[in-house]
Amino acid sequence: MPITIMGDKEFESVPSLKSKALRINLNANIYGTFAEIGAGQETARNFFRAGGASGTIAKAMSAYDKDFSDAIYGIEDDKRYVTEARLKKMLKHEVRLIEERIKREKHPNKLFFSYANTVATIDFAKKYKGHGWVGIRYQTKPDEDYNEIILHIRFHENDAKLQQMTLGVLGVNLIYGAYYKYDNPKKLLRYLYDHLDKDQIEIDTINFSGPRFKKVDNRLMSLQLVKNGMTEAVMFGPDGNNVLPAAVLYKKNILALRGSFRPVTKVNMDIYKKSLNMFLNENKVNKDKTIEIFEITLSNLRAEGEIDEVDFMSRARLLCSLGQTVMISNFQEYYKVVEYFSNYTKERMALSMGVNNLIDIFDEKYYRHLSGGILEAFGKLFFKDLKVYLYPLKNHKTGKLTTSENLKVHPRMKELYKFFKYNGKLQDIVDYDPTIMDIFSREVLQKIQEGGTGWEEQLPDLIPEMIKENNFFGYKEAEKIQ
Structure with a gap:
């Protein structure tokens, strides 16, 4: 990727949408499906238009009819369609079909993927601007297990056609980032907004999983969303996974x-x-x-x-x-x-x-x-x-x-x-x-950092042990002082 030097800073020039899609298409090993529900087939369209898609796109589909969608992916317990559970079913179903229909013996180097989204765009009354789930399940090595990147979006534009186009751009950015930026999830996250403005779309939840992301803590990824201005607030549960605030x-x-x-x-x-x-x-x-x-x-x-x-x-x-x-x-x-x-x-x-x-x-x-x-x-x-x-x-x-x-x-x-x-x-x-009543966090913190004593009794059970075992808040340095 070309880099422009300006002063003492480096600025990466952003590849065009077409060049991103074309790079994916020209990679002989990347091969998968597109399943898009609720806003046309805008992501797949970008890959078709870039050229060379025949070696990349195994299938592109939109199961808009609810009965037909249920026949393919099953019926959700809550009878809803724009949900994380629905998206995960779509991703797993489509990957399973690829593996059943494309034999590894014939294509030992193929990197299978499934991109999917299930969204609701703005309604006619323009009361609800719409939201959706977007994700990719994919391999970076043929013999490796699948990785997943799943995110929730909120549309901010007031026109359904504009929302569809925005979703298409986001989809290209996600697929491109999944394959070429997976080694730096923080950058991957920022690059999701290439050719997009934060006034167009909001990402308020994201989760990474799989062998490429085994060292990624999704709570830290949540922090990046707020830090980068992609959303105003994020939440995560006791298990450490990000959860959708809504x-x-x-x-x-x-x-x-x-x-x-x-x-x-x-x-x-x-x-x-x-x-x-x-x-x-x-x-x-x-x-x-x-x-x-x-x-x-x-x-x-x-x-x-x-x-x-x-x-x-x-x-x-x-x-x-x-x-x-x-x-x-x-x-x-x-x-x-x-x-x-x-x-x-x-x-x-x-x-x-x-x-x-x-x-x-x-x-x-x-x-x-x-x-x-x-x-x-x-x-x-x-x-x-x-x-x-x-x-x-x-x-x-x-x-x-x-x-x-x-x-x-x-x-x-x-x-x-x-x-x-x-x-x-x-x-x-x-x-x-x-x-x-005499316990104050700042005083406890000072004791932890300066090798003080007695702070353990001021914290809830098991918390002192975690601080010591993991060297939280500079506790490692405190040991040296003692």
Whole structure:
């Protein structure tokens, strides 16, 4: 690939869509199928138009009719078609057909692949802009097991034809990246937007699997999506795999706890457990339809302007080990978090935080970019069915506790504060554990890094062992100091 030198930086020139498709077509070993449902056959079309497709495309199909699609791929338990489960069935089914119909003895060097998508484009009323699942199952060596790259997209364009064209470009980028950029998944991810703008399409979930990606942690790939501006928030489950926010949050009661979790302490877990008990006792909160989210903002991951990915993975692995679902977001203000959740549910929500964090919420400087200022922000924050649970703060020197009753806010905010306080929107956590009030993450972190003692007792069970075994947060250096 040609490289243009400009000053002391290198800029790779982006290959054209046609040259990408043609390079795939001219590779005598790459051979597979295209199965596209919901937005034409835009990806396959690019390969047909590039020339030389006869040696690459075994089959291109669109099973648009639901009955016909069910006859090929089976019926989903939820009767839906634009789902990850459907996409995976499509990929596996098409690969199985290739292997059954093309004998390895005759084609020992073939690298089989199946590209598939199942999408819903914008509706006629232009109320729903559409979304979909896109993926590829493929080999990089003939005798190797299959790799998979699966992603979820959201369309932002307001025209179905434009969405189809955008999907076609993304498909070419994915197939090209799968074969020629698999050794650098971070670059592969960025190259998905070649010839595309982030205003056209959003990627909010991606998972890599297979022998080529055995060292890839999908949580780190999630971080790249937010870091690169491909989406505003991503989520991953306790197993470390990325999950689709819409699927996890849909019609759920949501309790969110924001923090740096560097590291997660007994205080964090006490806030979580006590606020969850309060939330489950609220009216209109169904325990079976409740999800708890540990949220880390991008600003909490930055160190000297850059995101420390090793530090991020330390936090992520610790939270996952505690069985938590984690969200990484680009939302600095709390009202944006609530707005985001509101895209997926109309059920009751709650935020849990230390009482000191409430001061930031009532700080006008965070809302100067809004025409309505803090009133607009609070309208967005509290017009939903929202509660805020507050954990008290203990003064180290005096031992005095700060709660919502004696919290000092700016004089201009006093009446606004009283309004929300006495309308039941702000509630103190009263059954807190008084024995852990002196634990602060930053002090624990300092002890870990400087070889201090006693920090183990301030963290949840098994967390200290994980930190030591994996040298999280500079613990390796701390051992040397000791």
